[in-house]
Amino acid sequence: MPDVKLITFDLDNTLWDVDSVIRKAEKSLRAWLLEEVPEVVARYSPEAMIELRTALLRENPQWRHNLSLLREELLYQAIRQSGYGEREARQHAANAFAVFLDARHQVEFFAGALDALAELARDFVLGALTNGNADIGKLNLDRYFSFGYSAASVGVGKPAPDIFHAALRHANAGATETIHIGDHLVDDIHGANEVGIHTIWVNLKQEDLLEDSSAPTHTVHEVEQIPGAVQHIISAD
Ligand SMILES: [Mg+2]
Structure with missing residues (x-):
């Protein structure tokens, strides 16, 4: 025994169930981006964000073990590429990630x-x-x-x-x-x-x-x- x-x-x-949680968190994140950094939403469709994510993972394969870091870096890159300065982009990325992470914990x-x-x-x-x-x-x-x-x-x-x-x-x-x-x-x-x-x-x-x-x-x-x-x-x- x-x-x-x-x-x-x-x-x-x-x-x-995690898929429904992530879907809702992605939606909250997108709404926040639209409000706070609309240039990012204009420049990156959800599909373009996925492409950028794939490119980031290709360059930094170890990030696949750190999904928080990956997502915040993804947000930083997208915001930076949309015309924001480095410091501002870092700050927005941190705030955007906090919105996602909060929604990601609204589980049933x-x-x-x-x-x-x-x-x-x-x-x-x-x-x-x-x-x-x-x-x-x-x-x-x-x-x-x-x-x-x-x-x-x-x-x-x-x-x-x-x-x-x-x-x-x-x-x-x-x-x-x-x-x-x-x-x-x-x-x-x-x-x-x-x-x-x-x-x-x-x-x-x-x-x-x-x-x-x-x-x-x-x-x-x-x-x-x-x-x-x-x-x-x-x-x-
Ligand atoms: Mg599991």
Whole structure:
């Protein structure tokens, strides 16, 4: 019977739907730009912004692990190219990014997500492991999570083992004393499996397992089923 003491969670698409949140945040950002730096909106269509983002990533591939830095640099470049001076562009980019980041934290939790966290936090140490820029403090989730690591804070994202090892070290837990819970078969399930951590796949869209991917220890189709799946792993031989 595994003695589990640490449970780590992915955030985006595991505890809330992220696509709708990002769509709304992009809209808020665009409205802010239109109001404050309209030249940018005139010069850069949403498609042109994506092209600029692609070009920035090509030149700075390491920024893919730091989405906040990438977005603020993207805004800076777009504002700078629209005729603003360096200092002014930096200031506007910082303000614009703050608008985006605020909206990015207006998430709607999946049914049962907060109850599951509250229940598990009573018996286990909980950690948040994200490749994105959701902040557990801004989401008031530090009630449940003892710690969080991001791709940006560790320097490389999942499925690389670094972030999982950081969590094990932080909680002084062994891999077999740990369960990682997430929606992504490669980043979450394969990544954690490779480290020897038990895994729960949050498969809300009833997807099939990838042929070459490692199988999760357990799969749930509703977030509400997570505490039960944890018990299932603990009571397994
Ligand atoms: Mg995810």
